Amino acid sequence: MSHGPRRLTKQQLDQEIAALLKSGITSCREMASLMGHSRSTISQRLLQLEAANHAHRRKYTHGLADAWFYGPALGKDGLPLSPQKPLYATERATQGYAEFPLVDGRNMLDFYLFGPAKRRAPRCTACGVDQGEQHLAGCIVALVAA
Numbered sequence: 001m002s003h004g005p006r007r008l009t010k011q012q013l014d015q016e017i018a019a020l021l022k023s024g025i026t027s028c029r030e031m032a033s034l035m036g037h038s039r040s041t042i043s044q045r046l047l048q049l050e051a052a053n054h055a056h057r058r059k060y061t062h063g064l065a066d067a068w069f070y071g072p073a074l075g076k077d078g079l080p081l082s083p084q085k086p087l088y089a090t091e092r093a094t095q096g097y098a099e100f101p102l103v104d105g106r107n108m109l110d111f112y113l114f115g116p117a118k119r120r121a122p123r124c125t126a127c128g129v130d131q132g133e134q135h136l137a138g139c140i141v142a143l144v145a146a
Helices: 010-022 029-034 037-052 108-112
Strands: 056-060 067-070
Touching: 010 029, 010 037, 010 067, 029 037, 037 056
Parallel strands: none
Antiparallel strands: 056 067
């Protein structure tokens, strides 16, 4: 049996908060005691849900705590006051590498930044000897641009 609060993902925490709000529990203090979390954790997440327009609150006067409700705040016409924002980041395909045309045998960006390349014969990266010469054991031959 653990003595600390349960570790939940944001999605799990949101699901539990939504279930409590839908069941009619409107107090942050009551939600915190039922879920086994601090009032601070619940109130911070409720504020984030409110900012994304997934929960709203009604303020009361003089010493009464705000009452929280599930869903967006509605105007007098019954429509949401602002659109809902996504709660969780969605993965999108991103372009990993842009293909640029070659200019003078080099990437276009390199060519315009550094000018045309002067090429040397392939040299060993370990011992510096030209290709075809006697190399040390474990040497690797690679093309090195000037």
